[in-house]
Amino acid sequence: MRNSTIRVATFAGPGAEPVIRAVPWPQVGKKAALIQIGACGVCGTDLHILKGHWPKPLPWPFTLGHELGGVIVEAGNEFREDFMGKPLAVGSKVMIPPLMPCGHCYYCVHYPQQANKCLTPVYYGRYLGFDKPPHLWGGFAEYVYVDLDMLPGTKVYKLPDDMPLRLGALSEPLTSCIRAFNRATRAGGFAWGDTVVIQGSGPIGILAIAAAREMGAGRVICVGAPETPRLQLARKFGAEATVDIEAIADSQQRIARVRDIVGGFGADLVMDCSGHPSAGPEGIEMLRDGGTYVEMGQFTDAGAIETSWHRICAKDLNVLGSWGFTANDLPLGVAMLDRARDKYPWLAMQTLYPFDEAGVSRAVKDAMAMKTVKSTIVPWPELV
Numbered sequence: 509m510r511n512s513t514i515r516v517a518t519f520a521g522p523g524a525e526p527v528i529r530a531v532p533w534p535q536v537g538k539k540a541a542l543i544q545i546g547a548c549g550v551c552g553t554d555l556h557i558l559k560g561h562w563p564k565p566l567p568w569p570f571t572l573g574h575e576l577g578g579v580i581v582e583a584g585n586e587f588r589e590d591f592m593g594k595p596l597a598v599g600s601k602v603m604i605p606p607l608m609p610c611g612h613c614y615y616c617v618h619y620p621q622q623a624n625k626c627l628t629p630v631y632y633g634r635y636l637g638f639d640k641p642p643h644l645w646g647g648f649a650e651y652v653y654v655d656l657d658m659l660p661g662t663k664v665y666k667l668p669d670d671m672p673l674r675l676g677a678l679s680e681p682l683t684s685c686i687r688a689f690n691r692a693t694r695a696g697g698f699a700w701g702d703t704v705v706i707q708g709s710g711p712i713g714i715l716a717i718a719a720a721r722e723m724g725a726g727r728v729i730c731v732g733a734p735e736t737p738r739l740q741l742a743r744k745f746g747a748e749a750t751v752d753i754e755a756i757a758d759s760q761q762r763i764a765r766v767r768d769i770v771g772g773f774g775a776d777l778v779m780d781c782s783g784h785p786s787a788g789p790e791g792i793e794m795l796r797d798g799g800t801y802v803e804m805g806q807f808t809d810a811g812a813i814e815t816s817w818h819r820i821c822a823k824d825l826n827v828l829g830s831w832g833f834t835a836n837d838l839p840l841g842v843a844m845l846d847r848a849r850d851k852y853p854w855l856a857m858q859t860l861y862p863f864d865e866a867g868v869s870r871a872v873k874d875a876m877a878m879k880t881v882k883s884t885i886v887p888w889p890e891l892v
Contacts, residue, residue, distance in 0.1 A: 510581075515887075516649035517868050518569040518638045522560035526648070526868040527569075534642035538584035540655035541664070543602060546673030546891035548647035549575035549858070550875045550883040551681065552710060552783055556808035557634070558872065563809045567637030573647025574606030574633035577667060577676030579891065587656070592839055594666040601667040603676050603842070604654060605683075606633050607832050610661040623834040624687075630661040648868055650887045665838050668846050674892045675845055675854055677884065681712055683841030685719040688779060688804040688830035690837075693723075697800025697826045698777050700724035705766055705775040705794050707731050708782030708805055709738035709750070711857060711882040716781050717745045718852050722844055725777075729769055731762065731794075732782065734878060741881055745852050759790050766794045773797070780805040789815040792825060800826040807831065856881075863887035 513530040520527070536542050554572045556562065580600045589595050590602065609616050609626035616623045630636075632652070636645035644653035654662050667676040692698035704725040706716045709732025720728050730747040732738055739750040749769050756762050767774055774796035780787040783805045792801050820827055833841075845854070859880040861871035871883035886892055 514644065514649070514651050515863070516571050516638070516643060516646070517863070517865070518571055519558065520569045522558055524558075526865050526872075528865050529638070529643075531643040534644065534653055536582045536584055537655050537657055538586045539657045540653065541580050541583040541587045541596070542644075543578040543604070543652050543654065544581045544891065545576050545578045545647060545649060545652060545887050547577050547677040547858075548573045548885045549677050549681065549711070550871050550885065551575055552712065553807055554633075555872065555876055556783070556810065561808040561810055567635060567639075570634070570637045571644075571646025571648055572633050573649070573885070575677050575680045576647035576652065577601065577603050577673035577679075578652065579673070581651070590666045591663040591835060592665065596664065596666060601669060601671060601673060601676060602664050603667055603679050603838075604632060604652065604662075604664050605680050605833070605838055606631055608632070608661045608663040609835050621834065624832045628661070630659045630663075648863075648885055650863065663835050663838070665842060667842060671846060671849070672855075672892060674858060674884065675849060676842070678715065678854060678857070678882075679838070679841040679845055682715045682719060682844060683833045683837050684804065684830075685712065685716040685781075686723070686840045686844065687833040687837045688716070688802050689719055689723050691828050691830045692777055692800050692802050692826075695800065695826055695828055697802075697828065698723075701726035702776035703727040703729075703770050705729045705731060705770070705778045705791070706747070707778065707780045707787045707791050709733065709742050710781065710783075710878070712805065713781040714738070714741055714745055714857055714881060716779055717742055717747050718848065719844070721746045722848055727770065729766060729775070731766060738878065738881055741853070741856060744856070759786075763790060763793045774799060776800065777802065783807070783810060785811050785813045789813070789819070792819055792823065792827075795823065795825060797823045798825070799823070800828065802828045802830055804830040858882045858884040860884050860886045
């Protein structure tokens with residue numbers, strides 16, 4: 509039997525503590541659905557937003573959280589299929605991404621492979637303020653609301669019926685990694701058997717290791733910290749070697765160590781998943797001449813550093829940015845998780861937290877302190 513109210517967590521601004529609020533159970537529209545959230549990961553972007561790094565105005569207070577897996581508990585009579593045409597009904601397991609391209613703006617129409625740069629996207633867990641009814645616009649909540657009449661750009665994706673919701677909650681961040689490698693492939697910078705270095709051993713770095721291996725990398729090395737729990741898990745995910753930036757604090761020594769591991773000339777591809785501005789100048793020196801550097805970690809503006817672009821020219825490098833994903837990329841993340849669900853210790857990434865003010869606060873703080881790989885908020889333990 510349903511409750512008369514739903515609990516959601518909001519933040520009033522950078523540095524604020526979460527506040528749990530109660531909102532009325534919504535009237536679900538004909539093209540709408542109410543999704544009970546089984547698990548929602550704390551993303552690095554959530555952390556950067558709470559540090560004040562997001563470069564655009566935000567509608568404080570609002571509900572953070574966009575890496576979610578849930579179950580449809582109510583649906584309107586015209587809410588029948590997901591974005592890819594798969595049938596949906598009450599009881600279907602689904603995920604929703606944060607960035608949902610509108611499909612009609614200049615970039616969506618003329619450059620669909622760059623629809624991630626949509627000019628008028630629907631943005632869950634970020635640009636929908638708490639004040640907008642029915643107030644259920646983010647993943648740090650018991651339920652999230654989707655409505656294709658209210659927000660026509662909304663995208664929902666079906667998860668396999670037998671996929672644990674904890675696993676489904678990893679599909680959005682994994683998709684970001686897949687798109688980054690596909691960007692490199694299309695640019696001629698990533699091929700089967702290539703040697704890959706991943707900078708960063710947080711959740712995106714760990715998922716990038718799995719994506720690299722699934723997409724054909726011959727060797728994968730991870731540069732990051734701390735050893736426990738992150739670098740240990742990186743090796744379990746398939747990194748043949750790790751370089752601890754706490755044990756090797758000097759940048760030049762780290763570069764030399766990576767080049768020694770990969771065999772002198774350097775890696776074919778280096779991907780930044782760290783979110784630290786210093787990664788770029790260091791990472792390009794880990795590349796062989798003619799190699800490819802993919803920057804996907806600077807999703808928010810963590811600041812600028814001094815660098816010499818001469819090195820990019822002199823080393824004849826490909827340098828690519830990869831920002832999020834498009835609507836058509838999401839099924840790739842779901843499919844990879846489904847296909848490789850038994851190959852990697854996916855759930856070992858996650859540290860679970862209860863959905864209350866103390867639990868949400870601790871999930872965020874532990875992620876910031878790198879005590880966890882993927883802090884994951886679980887509003888309904890029985891669902892996961």
